[in-house]
Amino acid sequence: MKCEVCKRETPNRYCELHENAYGNIMQKFEVWKDAAGMSWEQYLNEIVENQFTGIWAKEVAQHLLKNKE
Ligand SMILES: [Zn+2]
Structure with a gap:
């Protein structure tokens, strides 16, 4: 894989x-x-926009936002 x-x-x-x-x-x-009381999507956006988030977490959050079920 x-x-x-x-x-x-x-x-x-x-x-x-x-x-x-x-x-x-x-x-x-x-x-x-x-x-x-954050939604999953709000939370992921928060991660992507937060300048203190690590690059790995940001990439995963972006990926999850793009692939929402
Ligand atoms: Zn990887």
């Missing part, structure tokens, strides 16, 4: 770096959605 974000060869849906970033995003959303 190839990482859905960067197309690196990986046995999973995401490579190790993007998998880590994805895990962090999911984990933090649990907190944010309770604390700030």
Whole structure:
């Protein structure tokens, strides 16, 4: 398989770096959605626009925004 974000060869849906970033995003959303009542989409936009977000998380957030079900 190839990482859905960067197309690196990986046995999973995401490579190790993007998998880590994805895990962090999911984990933090649990907190944010309770604390700030944010929707998934608002939250992803927040990540993309936040200058303090790491590049890996930003790439994953952009990818998730583009591929909303
Ligand atoms: Zn990747």
